[in-house]
Amino acid sequence: MGTFIVRRTLWTLLVLISISVLVFLLFFSIPGIDPAVAMAGRNPDPATIRAISHAFGLDRALPIQYLLMMKHLFVTRDLQSYTNQGIRVIPEIAAAAPVTLSLVAGAVVLWLVFSIGIGLVAAVFRGRAIDRILMILGLIGIATPSFLLGEAANIVTQSKLHDTPLFHWVPPLGYTPLSQDPVMWFKHLIIPWVVLASAQFIGLYSRILRSSLLDVMHEDYVRTARAKGLSERRVLIRHVLRTSMITFVSLFGLDLGSLVGGGVVLIEVVFALPGVGLLTFQAASGLDLPVIMATIMYGAFFIVLANLLVDIGYTWLDPRIRPA
Amino acid sequence: MSEPLLEVTDLRVSFRTEEGLAPAVDGVSFTLDRGEVLGIVGESGSGKSVTMLSVMRLIVDPNAVFGGKILFKGRNLLEMSRGQIQRIRGAKIAMIFQDPMTSLNPVYRVGWQITEQIQAHAELTKRQARERALELLAGVGIPNPRARIDDYPHQFSGGMRQRVMVAMALSCSPELLIADEPTTALDVTIQAQILKLIKELRSESGSSVVLITHDMGVVADIADRVVVMYAGRIVEQGDKRDLFYDPQHPYTWGLLGSIARLDRPKGERLASIPGMPPSLINRPPGCHFQPRCVHRVERCSVEDPALTDKLGNGHVDACHLDASVKRRDRVLGSAPTGSS
Numbered sequence: 001m002g003t004f005i006v007r008r009t010l011w012t013l014l015v016l017i018s019i020s021v022l023v024f025l026l027f028f029s030i031p032g033i034d035p036a037v038a039m040a041g042r043n044p045d046p047a048t049i050r051a052i053s054h055a056f057g058l059d060r061a062l063p064i065q066y067l068l069m070m071k072h073l074f075v076t077r078d079l080q081s082y083t084n085q086g087i088r089v090i091p092e093i094a095a096a097a098p099v100t101l102s103l104v105a106g107a108v109v110l111w112l113v114f115s116i117g118i119g120l121v122a123a124v125f126r127g128r129a130i131d132r133i134l135m136i137l138g139l140i141g142i143a144t145p146s147f148l149l150g151e152a153a154n155i156v157t158q159s160k161l162h163d164t165p166l167f168h169w170v171p172p173l174g175y176t177p178l179s180q181d182p183v184m185w186f187k188h189l190i191i192p193w194v195v196l197a198s199a200q201f202i203g204l205y206s207r208i209l210r211s212s213l214l215d216v217m218h219e220d221y222v223r224t225a226r227a228k229g230l231s232e233r234r235v236l237i238r239h240v241l242r243t244s245m246i247t248f249v250s251l252f253g254l255d256l257g258s259l260v261g262g263g264v265v266l267i268e269v270v271f272a273l274p275g276v277g278l279l280t281f282q283a284a285s286g287l288d289l290p291v292i293m294a295t296i297m298y299g300a301f302f303i304v305l306a307n308l309l310v311d312i313g314y315t316w317l318d319p320r321i322r323p324a
Numbered sequence: 325m326s327e328p329l330l331e332v333t334d335l336r337v338s339f340r341t342e343e344g345l346a347p348a349v350d351g352v353s354f355t356l357d358r359g360e361v362l363g364i365v366g367e368s369g370s371g372k373s374v375t376m377l378s379v380m381r382l383i384v385d386p387n388a389v390f391g392g393k394i395l396f397k398g399r400n401l402l403e404m405s406r407g408q409i410q411r412i413r414g415a416k417i418a419m420i421f422q423d424p425m426t427s428l429n430p431v432y433r434v435g436w437q438i439t440e441q442i443q444a445h446a447e448l449t450k451r452q453a454r455e456r457a458l459e460l461l462a463g464v465g466i467p468n469p470r471a472r473i474d475d476y477p478h479q480f481s482g483g484m485r486q487r488v489m490v491a492m493a494l495s496c497s498p499e500l501l502i503a504d505e506p507t508t509a510l511d512v513t514i515q516a517q518i519l520k521l522i523k524e525l526r527s528e529s530g531s532s533v534v535l536i537t538h539d540m541g542v543v544a545d546i547a548d549r550v551v552v553m554y555a556g557r558i559v560e561q562g563d564k565r566d567l568f569y570d571p572q573h574p575y576t577w578g579l580l581g582s583i584a585r586l587d588r589p590k591g592e593r594l595a596s597i598p599g600m601p602p603s604l605i606n607r608p609p610g611c612h613f614q615p616r617c618v619h620r621v622e623r624c625s626v627e628d629p630a631l632t633d634k635l636g637n638g639h640v641d642a643c644h645l646d647a648s649v650k651r652r653d654r655v656l657g658s659a660p661t662g663s664s
Contacts, residue, residue, distance in 0.1 A: 127386075220426040226382055227412030227421075228441040228492070230405065238440075243431055319476045320430055 012304045019300045024066050027289050034058075035082045035289065043192040052246035056082070073294060083286045085324030089294045092279060095300070099175050103196065103267065104259045106189055110197035111205065111250075114162060118202065120241065124212060141203030146173035148200045153191050173272040192271045196264065200257070205248065217253065219243075242317075249313045257306020261299030326347050327398055328355040328499060329532050330379070334339070334429035337374050337383065339604075341473045345389070346604035348374045350556035352392075356500070361526060361533040363547030363564070364539060365579060369601050371556040373538045379534075381409045415445040416495035422505040424485035426613050429476040434461075434488050438495055452636035460491035463597045464521055483514035490521050495632055497529055504536045531540075540579050544568060552576050555602055555612040558631060562639030570651075572634070572641035574617045611644070619645060619653055 018269075027033065036053040037044065053059040072079035073089070081087040084305060118138065122131040157167040176184035216222060217240055225239040226232075264297050265277030276295055283291035315322050349371040349529065364372045374612040377383050380392055381401060387441050396403040396417065401409065421427045429437060437451040438460060448456065454473070461469035464487040470630055477485055486506060493501055503522060507515035523546055526533055537543060538648040543564065550567045554559040560573040573575055578597035599616040602608055608615050614624040621644065643650070 013539050219428040220421060220423060223382055224421065224427045224430065224489075225411055226384075227380055227419045229412070229444050230440070230657075233445075239429055243429070266468060318431060320478045 008308060012301075012308075015304055016297060016300055020070065021066065021294050021298060023293055024062075024069070024289075027287075027292065029302035030287070035287070038285035038287065039082055056261075067182065067229040069290065069293060073211060073297070075289075079290045079294065081288055082286055089290050091296055092278065092291065093294055096274055096276045096279045098177065099273050100260060100264060100268070100277060101263065101275060102178060102185065102189055103192055103264055103275060104256070106193035107201070108256060109198040114197065114202045115205035115209060116208035116241075119213060120236070121208065123213035123217070123240075124236065126210075131210075135192045135210070140205050142200055142207075144199045145237055145266075146195060147266040147270050150192070150195045150267055154270065157179045174230050175273050181273075182316045188271075188273075192267055192273065196267050205252070207253065209248050209298060211242060212247050213240055216244045217252050219280030246317050247313065249317060250310050253306045253310030256305075257303040257309075258299070260306070262295055263299075292313060329358045329360075329397060330356040330534075331395040332392070333395070334374070334392040335375060335376050335378060336395060337371075338391075339385060340387040340389065341605070343562045343605050347556055348604060349378065352552055352553070352558055354533055354558065356532050356534060356562060358499070359526065359530045360549045361535060361546055363543035363550045364534060364536045365538060365543055366553035367538060367601055368422060368605070369555075369604075370444060370553040372553050373504055374502060375553075376419070376534055376536055380413060380417060380501065382413075382419070404596055414441050414498075414590065415496040417500055417502065418498035419495070419502040419504065420489050420493050420506045422485070423509045424482050424489055425509065430477055430487055433474050433476055434480070438488070439493050442495050446561070456495065457491070460495055461488070463494070464488070464491045465517070466491070471588045483510055484518065484641070486510060486514070486518055487521070490518065492523075494552070496629070498531060501525065502530045502534045502536070505538070506535070507542060508539070518583055522546060525589070530652070538579075540582070554605065556604065557612065558640075559613065559643070560639075560641040561631070561642075562637075565634075566637060566639040570635075570639070571649060571654070572639065572647065573613075573643050574619050574645075574650075574654070575613050576641075593640060611642070612616075619650075621645070 034049075036049050036056065036058050039052050039056075043209045057181070057249065060068070062067055069079065077090050079089045081089055081092070108128045118134050121211070122134045157170045157172065161167045162170060170191065170295075171184065171187050175188050178185040206293070210245055222235060225235045230238075262276040262280045264275065265281050268275045268277040269281060276298060280295040283295060299324070331523050332355070333353050334473065335349055335352045336347065338345045338347040340346075347662075348352045352375055354362070364375070366372045371446060374482070378390065379396070379401060382406070388403055396656060401412070404412070404592075417429070428653075430433065435454060435457050435571070438457040439450070442448060442453040442456055443450075448454075458469050461473060466484060466487055467473055472480075477488070480488065486509075490506075501522070506522070507518050510518065519542065525531055527529065533546075535542065535547060547564050550560075550562065551558055552567075552573060554575050560567065560571065560576050562572075567576065568580070572581055577598070582596060595614055598618075602612055602615070608625070610625040610627055611629050613619070617624065623644050626642065629644050631640045631642045633640045634647050646651075
């Protein structure tokens with residue numbers, strides 16, 4: 001276990017360093033890029049540009065600039081934005097992270113409950129009408145882009161039907177922290193949760209689960225479980241579902257990691273939720289390297305963390321891959 | 325012994341397929357007394373496994389159609405509710421399957437899998453069930469059961485896994501044990517050990533055993549009575565002694581001829597039955613075996629032979645040939661000569 005942790009930590013560091021170098025190089029290979037010119041305002045004189053270049057260290061060699069940026073990001077933790085002058089990057093991310101976490105957490109609950117429920121029902125009633133209907137709905141969900149569904153939801157709940165009792169409770173787009181007003185937090189997030197979970201995830205995961213359930217149902221050990229005189233319910237839950245969860249969990253972990261890491265950018269933009277995805281989006285459109293760098297480091301960290309959790313979950317679900 | 329433990333009457337199991345109804349079991353009847361060991365032999369696809377899986381009601385295919393009766397202690401298993409059959413499965417009738425590598429759930433410890441069955445049928449605490457599982461594992465010859473009970477199936481060899489399967493099957497002291505090719509996937513020394521376990525079970529608890537196999541050697545070892553199946557039907561049935569010393573059906577001759585024996589001249593080829601079993605949907609007219617039979621006469625392709633007791637000793641067979649003709653013509657143990 002000790003060597004496992006050490007190896008995993010070193011691996012994580014290697015991934016983060018590689019990604020940061022890659023982002024850095026990509027940024028400076030954009031043609032005509034000079035953050036100092038962008039910061040200097042309209043019609044700047046060369047002296048101003050030079051002064052800004054010097055102040056941000058932009059006149060130094062690229063490797064030095066890289067190391068300086070890493071130092072400001074991880075050691076002194078005072079890295080500043082290029083475009084919003086004086087704004088520090090780390091507090092920005094710290095403020096955005098809870099929004100993204102709230103969004104993803106609620107969607108995950110819906111997505112797990114519904115995809116497992118639908119997968120089970122479809123597998124048990126395979127070939128019947130209910131199976132077909134659920135699987136077609138799932139396919140529609142997979143094919144629907146989340147931003148499209150989100151915009152549609154906004155049009156319905158914010159304007160078309162907002163004045164009916166059905167959607168009168170829907171607050172204007174935005175976010176309220178959980179600690180400030182839990183009810184408002186919930187009202188702001190319930191529609192984004194439903195949209196995020198049902199576009200892509202519920203459909204995809206229920207289809208994946210259904211097919212692995214059907215595979216496992218034909219395994220010899222399921223016949224053994226029946227031969228033992230167990231109830232159908234117990235056979236289904238303890239023997240079929242349990243082994244079917246192996247594929248499900250590995251995919252789930254990876255998706256979860258990328259969502260928490262900022263992969264929910266479209267939903268955050270559509271619902272004006274000031275999360276990490278929105279921050280990344282704004283930084284990327286403004287070519288704000290410090291913020292881009294920090295959000296990508298943050299995202300990469302969660303993806304690597306999710307990989308780790310998947311590996312742990314995997315060994316818990318499947319004893320065959322545990323080291324002897 | 326007024327009432328047999330198991331009485332199968334005219335069992336029919338068909339599967340609806342795109343080409344039509346495929347009868348896998350086509351009017352099978354037999355009885356099994358308490359304490360008796362019945363061997364069911366036949367090639368793959370002869371319906372032997374489907375017959376016994378039907379007894380366990382383990383055929384979950386929605387396209388399966390059942391007919392006939394399966395009486396277990398006088399009650400028809402085919403008409404029982406799901407709850408009733410669950411109380412019998414694993415408790416009164418237990419089953420061991422062919423492939424011990426895939427028959428245990430890979431994600432649970434073996435002890436857990438045994439106690440799960442015990443607790444499904446008996447009001448025992450976790451600790452009592454675990455003690456019982458330890459006894460069972462020791463009983464089937466797992467060395468150091470206390471250390472192995474919390475191992476996972478993949479940590480056991482094939483033979484050890486089959487012992488675990490036997491332990492699990494015996495956990496509720498079943499009155500009937502069905503063993504579906506229990507030794508096919510194992511090597512020969514392990515085969516002998518597993519068969520010995522089954523024999524011990526019968527002598528210790530008086531349970532009845534149905535052993536499904538295609539290996540006449542295994543049947544010779546432990547069966548009291550033998551049923552030979554071909555293409556979904558019984559073609560011969562009798563006491564082991566009668567069947568081995570005076571086999572009546574040419575198909576049985578073929579099966580007996582395929583046993584390797586040490587008392588035969590070296591270099592002699594093992595006999596084989598020419599051709600393939602018929603498809604379930606398009607059966608040959610008359611006797612189902614006649615296209616492969618080197619002894620067939622004209623009548624065989626016209627008239628379907630009924631299962632009759634021609635010798636008057638309970639040894640029945642479904643063949644048109646006269647017993648005296650059979651005794652003259654049958655060739656066991658060497659390849660059929662090219663008389664066809």
